[in-house]
Amino acid sequence: MRFQGDACDVAVIGGGVVGMSIAHGLSAAGLRVTVLDEGDVAFRASRGNFALVWVQGKGLAMPEYARWTLRSSDLWADFAADLTAETGIDIAHRRPGGFALCLSEDELEQRARDLGRLHNHLPGHVRLEVLDHKAVKAILPDIGPEVVGGTYCPADGHVNSLRLFNALHESARLRGVAYLPNARVRAITPTTDGFRIVSAAGDVQAGKIVLAAGLGNARLAPMLGLHAPVRPQRGQVMVTEKLAPFLHHPLVNLRQTDEGGVMIGNSQEEVGLDAGTSLAVLGDLAAQAVRYFPLLARAQLLRSWGALRVMSPDGHPIYDRSATCPGAYVVTCHSGITLAAAHARILAAHIAADSWPDTLSPFSARRFTDVQAA
Numbered sequence: 001m002r003f004q005g006d007a008c009d010v011a012v013i014g015g016g017v018v019g020m021s022i023a024h025g026l027s028a029a030g031l032r033v034t035v036l037d038e039g040d041v042a043f044r045a046s047r048g049n050f051a052l053v054w055v056q057g058k059g060l061a062m063p064e065y066a067r068w069t070l071r072s073s074d075l076w077a078d079f080a081a082d083l084t085a086e087t088g089i090d091i092a093h094r095r096p097g098g099f100a101l102c103l104s105e106d107e108l109e110q111r112a113r114d115l116g117r118l119h120n121h122l123p124g125h126v127r128l129e130v131l132d133h134k135a136v137k138a139i140l141p142d143i144g145p146e147v148v149g150g151t152y153c154p155a156d157g158h159v160n161s162l163r164l165f166n167a168l169h170e171s172a173r174l175r176g177v178a179y180l181p182n183a184r185v186r187a188i189t190p191t192t193d194g195f196r197i198v199s200a201a202g203d204v205q206a207g208k209i210v211l212a213a214g215l216g217n218a219r220l221a222p223m224l225g226l227h228a229p230v231r232p233q234r235g236q237v238m239v240t241e242k243l244a245p246f247l248h249h250p251l252v253n254l255r256q257t258d259e260g261g262v263m264i265g266n267s268q269e270e271v272g273l274d275a276g277t278s279l280a281v282l283g284d285l286a287a288q289a290v291r292y293f294p295l296l297a298r299a300q301l302l303r304s305w306g307a308l309r310v311m312s313p314d315g316h317p318i319y320d321r322s323a324t325c326p327g328a329y330v331v332t333c334h335s336g337i338t339l340a341a342a343h344a345r346i347l348a349a350h351i352a353a354d355s356w357p358d359t360l361s362p363f364s365a366r367r368f369t370d371v372q373a374a
């Protein structure tokens with residue numbers, strides 16, 4: 001048996017944006033952290049996402065999730081500034097407010113009704129504005145004539161998510177977090193003083209363990225008396241050549257990056273572990289984008305890709321600590337960019353302190369099993 005370095009205080013399984021955000025917070029609490037990550041064969045939502053830090057419409061069916069998302073969004077500017085100061089990497093976080101554009105009156109009415117109910121229960125700075133064509137055009141002058149209006153929320157923003165990912169890894173390196181690539185975890189056994197983790201890169205002994213392995217959590221969680229019933233949901237995205245700045249607010253499905261390219265997305269497909277692309281879906285996304293902004297008809301598409309979301313049955317995060325294996329936690333969600341600040345600043349601090357406030361209980365996976373048992 002080979003041991004990877006000294007025993008650590010906490011092992012984080014998964015080096016995606018969720019695992020690295022948690023590792024960031026744990027190292028800030030002064031803990032010795034080891035991150036075990038899979039190799040290049042892994043599915044990695046963290047490398048294929050749309051990079052929104054988004055509040056609008058989040059938590060329609062779960063007010064705690066709406067409040068949690070907002071807390072993260074409120075922490076983001078400070079979190080981004082600290083990451084940049086520490087690593088020198090500009091992650092281009094902006095919070096100019098975001099839009100969802102509608103192409104029919106019915107769509108706008110329905111959206112205003114559903115989201116209005118939710119946002120009425122949130123603080124004033126996340127008020128939802130429902131705007132007609134003229135009001136949207138005053139802010140987004142390049143919209144096409146088919147846009148009947150849209151909803152706007154001032155709390156929405158976006159970031160350069162690949163640079164965020166890079167900055168989290170760089171911060172981990174600077175703080176002495178041990179990052180083990182090609183370390184697919186095969187087995188985890190509770191020991192008298194924590195956990196023994198058997199991985200492809202050797203064994204690791206840790207006082208605590210956080211499962212943050214994205215889709216891999218479904219297999220790992222039962223080893224620790226936890227439950228993480230996540231499934232893949234594919235999103236396809238494409239990006240154009242760099243264009244002169246014309247869009248200063250992100251849309252829920254289209255945004256101009258800090259580098260100038262326009263990202264167009266993003267489908268929701270139940271296709272299992274297929275991270276490929278299809279011309280039919282990409283064609284529909286492109287056609288819709290041109291209806292929003294006719295100038296995009298002339299833009300050259302550079303790249304398209306598919307990536308798999310890490311989706312729980314109700315779409316909300318799963319945060320749990322094990323009742324049978326004290327010191328074991330699971331953290332998984334489908335909005336890991338938006339929630340990065342809350343994961344690093346709040347959730348990691350609770351894991352470090354072994355405190356689990358009532359505000360986290362609604363996110364337990366027991367909500368799925370309790371419903372079945374009822």
Ligand SMILES: Cc1cc2nc3c(=O)[nH]c(=O)nc-3n(C[C@H](O)[C@H](O)[C@H](O)COP(=O)(O)OP(=O)(O)OC[C@H]3O[C@@H](n4cnc5c(N)ncnc54)[C@H](O)[C@@H]3O)c2cc1C
Nearest residue numbers: 014016018038042045046050052185214216235336337338
């Ligand atoms: C198309 C698309 C658009 C998105 N848009 C947004 C958005 O705009 N805003 C937003 O907030 N979120 C968005 N997301 C979601 C966001 O990308 C994810 O929530 C986030 O990346 C999940 O990160 P993760 O670390 O949990 O998972 P992953 O990135 O999948 O990382 C999991 C890691 O765990 C490792 N792993 C798995 N099994 C094991 C094992 N047994 N042992 C060791 N390591 C293991 C893998 O190697 C991988 O590195 C989007 C996702 C997609 C797919």
